[in-house]
Structure formats: C-alpha cells, structure tokens
Amino acid sequence: MPHDETAPRDSAHPAAELTDLDQEAEEVTVAVMAASRLLVAVSARSLASIDDSMTLPQLRALVVLESCEPLKLAAMAATLGVNPSTAMRMVVRLEAAGLVDRRPNPDNRREVVLRLTEEGRALVERVLAHRRGRIRALVCRLPAAQRAVLVPALRALTHAAGELAVDPFDEVRRIGALVEDPLA
Numbered sequence: 001m002p003h004d005e006t007a008p009r010d011s012a013h014p015a016a017e018l019t020d021l022d023q024e025a026e027e028v029t030v031a032v033m034a035a036s037r038l039l040v041a042v043s044a045r046s047l048a049s050i051d052d053s054m055t056l057p058q059l060r061a062l063v064v065l066e067s068c069e070p071l072k073l074a075a076m077a078a079t080l081g082v083n084p085s086t087a088m089r090m091v092v093r094l095e096a097a098g099l100v101d102r103r104p105n106p107d108n109r110r111e112v113v114l115r116l117t118e119e120g121r122a123l124v125e126r127v128l129a130h131r132r133g134r135i136r137a138l139v140c141r142l143p144a145a146q147r148a149v150l151v152p153a154l155r156a157l158t159h160a161a162g163e164l165a166v167d168p169f170d171e172v173r174r175i176g177a178l179v180e181d182p183l184a
Helices: 014-050 056-068 073-080 084-096 118-141 144-164 168-174
Strands: 100-105 108-116
Touching: 014 056, 014 118, 056 073, 056 084, 056 108, 056 118, 073 084, 073 108, 084 100, 084 108, 108 118
Parallel strands: none
Antiparallel strands: 100 108
16 A cells, blocks of 8 residues: 555554655665666776776776775775785786786785776776766756755765775775885
8 A cells, every 4th residue: 555645644653653664764775776776887887988808896996096005905805895815816917907016015025015007097087087977967967956955865875874985095094004105
C-alpha cells in the first residue's frame, strides 16, 4: 500500500513511524546507489577516453599517490584497503607502464617508497579533468533549485560517512604513514 505523505502520523504507534523512516531510508539508499553507479560510470568512461588499458583500481592508486606522495607501499595498501602483495602487483604494473617510480627507502632498505612519474601525474590530471568536465556538464543540466539543494545534501552524506570518507590523505594521516621525502 503506497504511503500517503499528507496523512497524519499516529504518534501512539511508533512502529508506523519506524516504517515511514525505513521507507524513506530505503528511497534515499536507492537514489544514492544509482548516483554512485552513475559516478563510477563517468569515472570509467573518463579513464577509457584517456587510457583504455588502465583499470579503475589502478587509477585510484595513482590518485592516492598524487595526493600523498611520497608514500610507503604498506601505506598505499592500507589506504586502498588491499593487502601489501596486491598493492605490490599493482605498483609493478604501474611502474612497467612508466607511471610510478618505486625505490627502496634509503633510511630503511626494507621499505619501498612510491612516487608518480611525470607521465603518471599527467595521466591523473587528464583523467580527473575529463571526469570533472563530464560531471560539470551533468550538474549544469539541473535546474538552479535542484543544484542548490544538491551541495548541502552531498556534503551531509560525506560528513555522515566519517572515517569512510574518500579523502586518501586522511587515511594516510590516520595510519601515520606520511614520510619525509627520503629520495629528494
């Protein structure tokens, strides 16, 4: 039975209110998931238009490096939420493509320090600029009133995520993995 937004709520029956809240939460969840799929698709298309051989996880690794370099391999793995061997395989591929520079830390030879090459940095900049342009074009299609409510809603969602927020630099700071540039 469809919910009537104009019907008064029965405060004597909290279960009815919970059902309304659950319904609203489900509608928001579905809308956010659809928006998420859209943004992943925009990211994938942006990447494919610049470099069709690279994957989204590889791009994410490059973006983390761009935000936090120089970075220890273990810190990159933690930031990406993968184990160090997975991160190492990814770095080996990115290094072979000329996008990442990987060197032993001169202060601790057991550690590997990563940085973007100029080619890697240029690739990240091109992909992110393309993605920003595609998202901007979508946003410009919205009427002004819808754009005005979108910003606070998206900021509120990001704030509600707390530690799940997507700023890789925050994760690197959290795990204490910022390093002075030992390769400078």
